[in-house]
Amino acid sequence: MSENFRIEKGGLINRNKKISFKFNGKKYFGFEGDTLASALIANGVHLVGRSFKYHRPRGFFGAGVDEPYAIVQMNRNNEVDPNVRATEQELFEGLEAKSVNCWPNVDFDIGAINNFLGKFFPAGFYYKTFMWPRSFWYKVYEPIIRKAAGFGAASIKHDKERYEHKYEYCDLLITGSGPSGLASAYAAAQNGAKVILAEDKSRFGGSLLTSEVTIGNQSGQEWAEKIISELKSMPNVIVKNRSQVFGYYDHNMLVMSERVSDHLPKTEKYIPKQRLWYIRAKEVIISSGSIERPLVFGNNDTPGVMLSSAAKEYLKIYGVLVGKKPLVFTNNDSGYETAIEFKKNGVDPIVLDTRKDPNSEIIKEAKQLNINIKSSYVVVTAKGYKKVKSADIAKISDDKKNLSNIENIQCDCICVSGFWTPTIHLASQSGNKTKFNDEIDAFIPSQSKQKETTLGSANGIFTLEETLKTSFEKGSELSKQITNKENNVSIPTVVEKKSSNHDKFWCVPLPEGKNYKRFLDFQNDVAVSDIQLALREGYRSIEHVKRYTTLGMATDQGRTSNLNGLQLVSDIENKVVPQVGHTTFRPPYSPVSIGAIVGREIGKHSKPTRKSPMHYWHEKNNAVFVDAGVWLRPRYYKQGNENLFEASKREAKNVRQNVGVCDVTTLGKIDIKGPDSAEFLNRVYTNAWLKLPVGKARYGVMLREDGIVMDDGTTTRISENHYHMTTTTAQAANVLSHLEYYLQLVWPELNVNVVSSTEQWAGAAIAGPKSREVLQKLFPDLNVSNEGLPFMGYMEGNLFGVNAKIYRISFSGELAYEVNVESDNGNYMWEKIMEIGKEFNIQPYGTEALSTLRIEMGHVAGSELDGRTIPYDNSLDGLVSKKKDFIGKRSLSKTAYIAPDRQKVVGVVPLDKKTSIPEGSYIVKDAKAKLPNPKLGHVSASCWSVEYDNPFSLAIIKDGKNMIGQKLFAMSPLKNKTIPVEIVSSHYVDPKGERVRS
């Protein structure tokens, strides 16, 4: 298809580079520098989608971020990208996009029946209709609404694109590169400030690219180019295009999304799709400009009705005519600028001005060009369904209440200008108390809460001369306060055409007997009648009106609709706009992809992976790993075709029969030093610590102040004032913070220091009846006999040339030792243990075997110490000192904690000795009881006892101590299992603990 709407010369596109692309499956051509929107319009395509609620045909309304309609779904690298504005998507070779909100296709949309059923879809329709019958909502209504509505479908595939995060600090962050942004950035940069200048579009310059002005002796566009190239060459300035500052958060933290490669045909390897910048700025200059306001008239959402500034932009930047028979409908001078551009390109526009007798330099120029101008004229309604074909126009009375001389005129587009709305979203997000400016009928920033300043048209200043002057001054002033340097820049002279006052008129009355839909919010299909209805139904607060009618919601965030909506509410309520107030602006200003927010923190990258020094040995020896907190630990070592169950059983059995070795590097370790260490431990742990001799370890339990067990582990007295504490892998960081809290805040008088030494030590647990023989061979010079190194003893030794610490502690319930060496020697130690242990049939064992060993011994661990149990629940009564005070002790006397039927850990064995009990199963008395079946407790951990060769579980159940011997049921609704069980002692194997002491 050829381009019928491209003018021969002009625009900023590269006409030497033709680009092919597909829209809704059809192939078109455009040029490098086009957006998808400009290329489609060049090809005469104006129908790009269907509206949200009524499925009315949708075209283009704006030319950038202001676009409420033209949202498309992109297909890029076989990835779906929903919710993309065609006006922002730059064209690249092979681009593929399609319409959203239409089914089966954009030309024939079944949902459009909503349009003709319009009277059934008033404000609050969803709330009213679909609430009854209630059960229908989830099954019937919602799925249908979801299918018919929404702005495209998210991909259900894993997003293969790469997104990045970046943190940056600067003196001044400047959002927008129009005249105010350029001038303030330039002045600040000259004073040596570190400046970030962010432009949302691909081209810098903002309004300077489309306005007819002279700065110094250059055109606006040339001046912008010069300033930008100078800024780019300065080392203290970061200049970013395609970068939208979308959120203003606390303490001058702003977030910006940079579209790094969205405009490229294919992501090269290692080029991210988008980059999210977290910027902490000392000062923020908001130079986000303004957006043209629509005028409201009948069927003003018909494709071909668009902002006059957009029509001008398509012409001046892309060389594209939005129509060949344009009608310009304006209440101010901006419409004339667009009309003049049409005329200069050989197209005859008709201008309808709502004002009676407008007069200004621009209007004079239009008249000299013989442009047909009709004063006191309005568009009553657009005609045409999928594209504007004509318009009913009329003369309007001086009081703007009555229409006369209604006639129909041919046109193919209607360019509207209802004056300008400053873009105050960022200022409002920052907490700025905005105020209403009567002169421009719009809100502007007022009192700052954070360090921000709004300049230029975003601040309601619409002349270039004043914008440049104030922006140069402000940029210089703010930067000087930071850098203490001042390099004055001279403010250039400006030639621009003076404008006359705009007309406050914005909404064309309905002619008698007509009921045209007049839209306020184009994205959400909110018409004048919807707001009227909401107010009739009693909604008053603008926040409520917004939610009831959806005015100003979704991705559009009220950019084009806000003020007209407020005007209407004020008119009906007989209030002035400032009394009505505006709704809260919330980030993001424009949509941000979830991928960009997540960044690189996906899958395995969501937290750092920690590996022990022996990791590569485990890998080489067929370890299958499991995540244990941030650590990777061997779960089991696979031999041949073994599965998890077979391997862990073999490994556990070998510990019970011979000897096994387990990597325990991941245990938390805390080094404790200082003369008051013993006293401190005595307060932290529930048991007594003052009399622990040097060279001895002790098991301890620590509580939170509410009496709940926080963690357990052993602590060894290395020397008089030096202790080595171990914590569980999961709680290591919390325990350290906990200790620091008490030392720094509660008992600062204690002379104790704590530091994490988790990563300084590599640990190996050697466990099993033959472990002493292995240890003796590893340390031939030491006396490791039961007398030389008794249970809970500690020794230092030399392991084939490296220093080692030996703790006789056991988690498996077998005779066991933990050997620690400095991390760098970890692998060396491990290989020595394997080498020496060979003759004793040593085998490495993983976390699964480790669990089996501890469960059948009845040793409580994380699944019992789950943040809901107290020491008594875990049969740790013997460790709770009656004599001394400690953290959490006072809570242990709570009535519920000392109740006679308090929950307790017990053992559970299935009666058939075959069926494994799923973890999390409920224990109940009667499997057939009426639901909800009262539960006695839950199964916390399950294993296959290698000692007895049958399943065994631990459970925490009510009145546990009196339940031993009872026949109950374990029920797992998740697995649909009911298993008859017997309650036994939690110490299933070696209940007297003889093995560890042997």
Added chain:
Amino acid sequence: MLHIKCPHCGLRSQNEFSYGGDASVKRPELNKEVSDQDWDNFVYLRKSQRGKHLELWQHISGCRQWIKVERDTFTHEIFKTLKANEEV
């Protein structure tokens, strides 16, 4: 994201800190009689204050010191930060 001035390290972003709750809570002394009510108040009862709030933060990814921060819970304004042993 807040910007918190650690009295030991200087201005740092919130993600280096972890929150520690009301700084005005005093733990009852060890080995002293405490009524059930007083103990419960100490363990559980916290004001959910709107406005000025003296609270604890730990500079967990920095110097690891617990510090006191006087912050407005509504506006997030931080009035002052103090070392653990300093009083407002």
